[in-house]
Amino acid sequence: MKASVVLLSLMMIPFSHAATLKGDNGVEILAIDGKEVESGFFASKGPELSEGDHQVVVRYSNNFKKGETVESKPHLFNIDIKGDTEVSIRNFHNQHQAEKEIKQGVTWIVTNNEQTLEIAGSDTLSGKGYLPYSDIEKLITDYNQEHGISLNSVATVPVTTTSVMTAGSNLTTSNVSQAKTEQLIQIYNSATKEERKAFRIWLLEQDMK
Numbered sequence: 001m002k003a004s005v006v007l008l009s010l011m012m013i014p015f016s017h018a019a020t021l022k023g024d025n026g027v028e029i030l031a032i033d034g035k036e037v038e039s040g041f042f043a044s045k046g047p048e049l050s051e052g053d054h055q056v057v058v059r060y061s062n063n064f065k066k067g068e069t070v071e072s073k074p075h076l077f078n079i080d081i082k083g084d085t086e087v088s089i090r091n092f093h094n095q096h097q098a099e100k101e102i103k104q105g106v107t108w109i110v111t112n113n114e115q116t117l118e119i120a121g122s123d124t125l126s127g128k129g130y131l132p133y134s135d136i137e138k139l140i141t142d143y144n145q146e147h148g149i150s151l152n153s154v155a156t157v158p159v160t161t162t163s164v165m166t167a168g169s170n171l172t173t174s175n176v177s178q179a180k181t182e183q184l185i186q187i188y189n190s191a192t193k194e195e196r197k198a199f200r201i202w203l204l205e206q207d208m209k
Contacts, residue, residue, distance in 0.1 A: 019081050019112070020048050024088040026062040027108070030074055030133075034140045034151050051081050055151060057125065057140060058087050060106060064095040072102045074133055076143060077122040083113025 023029045029037050029047070033055055037047055056079055060072040079085065088109045092098040101107075107120045125139045126132070133139065144151065188196065 018048055019051055019083050019085055021054075021056070021081065021085045021087070023058060024086050025091065026060050027087050027089055028059045028061055029056065029087065030059055031057040031136050031140055034137060034144070036136050049081060051083070053078055053080050055140075055144075055149075056087070057136065058108065060089055060098075060102070062092070062098060064098070068095070070095055070098040070102065072106055073124040073126065074136065074139070075106060075108065075122045075124050076140070077108070077119055079110050079117075079119070081112065082115070085110065085112040 021029060021032065031037055032047060032049060055076065057074050057076045059074045061069060062071075063069045079087075088111070089101075089106065090109065092101065105120060106122075107118050108122065110117045110119060123143070125136070125143060127134075127139055143149075188199065
């Protein structure tokens with residue numbers, strides 16, 4: 001994987017041992033360390049992971065007014081997580097600008113507690129068929145094998161399962177399910193009035209499918 005990294009700024013921020021990773025401005029976080037990131041209401045805060053080097057797969061997708069959805073291929077690169085981290089892209093005023101950027105090569109903007117980086121020239125994942133990216137984990141595995149990349153043990157821990165993924169715990173199907181339920185209740189109770197309303201609407205839409 002060839003990518004150029006340009007250091008834009010550096011700030012002194014207190015050290016943190018855990019962090020969240022999220023996308024902004026049309027950027028989706030598809031996978032971290034070879035594992036697909038679950039999407040949905042409770043995943044809006046982004047996955048929680050350890051600080052350090054992580055392999056991520058991201059994609060830009062945006063639906064412009066009076067136009068079609070502009071979507072890039074999944075891009076893969078490594079970033080050094082230092083506290084809460086965000087991957088974004090520069091603002092596009094119209095569909096033409098977005099399509100031009102994707103054609104020329106997307107520049108990703110990575111911001112964390114210590115610095116802001118621009119990542120250009122990152123590799124893309126290419127799938128086949130009607131749904132070429134339906135099995136993103138297989139595409140990542142194939143890419144890593146082709147390039148001789150060996151990922152260390154996955155350090156990512158979904159926010160919704162943090163409380164049950166403790167080291168040395170004796171987990172069973174029943175207590176994992178109960179712990180997840182309690183976690184969801186806690187998240188709901190800690191949500192704002194607007195967030196609860198948005199979740200209830202989302203839940204009704206799922207039941208109607």
